[in-house]
Every structure is written in C-alpha cells, then in structure tokens.
Amino acid sequence: MVKSSKGFRARSRGWSTKKVREAGMPPVNRFLQAFALGEKVMVNLEPSDPHGQPHPRYQGRVCTVVAKVGRAYRIEFYDGGKRKQLIANPVHLRRSHVEPKPAAVPAAGA
DSSP states (O other), X not given: OOOOOOOTTTTOHHHHOOOGGGOSOOOHHHHSOOOOTTOEEEEOOOTTOOTTOOOGGGTTOEEEEEXXXXXXXXXXXXXXXXXXXXXXXXXXXXXXXXOOXXXXXXXXXX
16 A cells, blocks of 8 residues: 655645636736734635645635735734644635724723
8 A cells, every 4th residue: 555645735625626717827916905903814725826825724814914924924823722823825824804892991980
C-alpha cells in the first residue's frame, strides 16, 4: 500500500473545485481590494491562486484586519480562547456581513 499524501492541498477536491462559469482567474479588482484596519473579513480561499493563501482549515473564518503587510493583510481571530494571526492576500478575503457587537451599556438606575 502506498502512503497517502498529506500536503497543503491534499483531499481538496471539494473546496477547491469551481463551477463551470466561475472557472479560471477572478477579476483583477479582487486582487486589488483594500480593507481598513479593524474591518471584519471572512477567509474565502481562491483555489486558482495559491499565493498568500492561508491554510484550508481557516476557510470561512471571520477575522479582524490588524495590519497591512506588503500587499497582503495580517488578520486576527480567536481559536478556542487563544488569539491567532494569519497573513493572507486580499484575493482570499471577503468583507464580512457580521457586525461588531455593541459595547455593553451599564443600566441607568444601577
């Protein structure tokens, strides 16, 4: 029996397959999109461009933009109570529809 591959893109047929009309490279403006510091983004891997791609385990994760590193972004999230940071190119990020939680307001009578 041959030992199975455990590479970065092993067993990736599901998440890395595009529909027929989406096949090929994305539009240029997806590579050039800009995010503000503190903005919420979602990791959405672009299979046609492996450069600056985070690990597939973070697919769908909502993160906060912390800094710009060259043309990529440093993003931050909490994983089981531990803070983690990734560096990802903008083609692998989408603006998230998740709104930040409002600050807790103390009761007026207390």
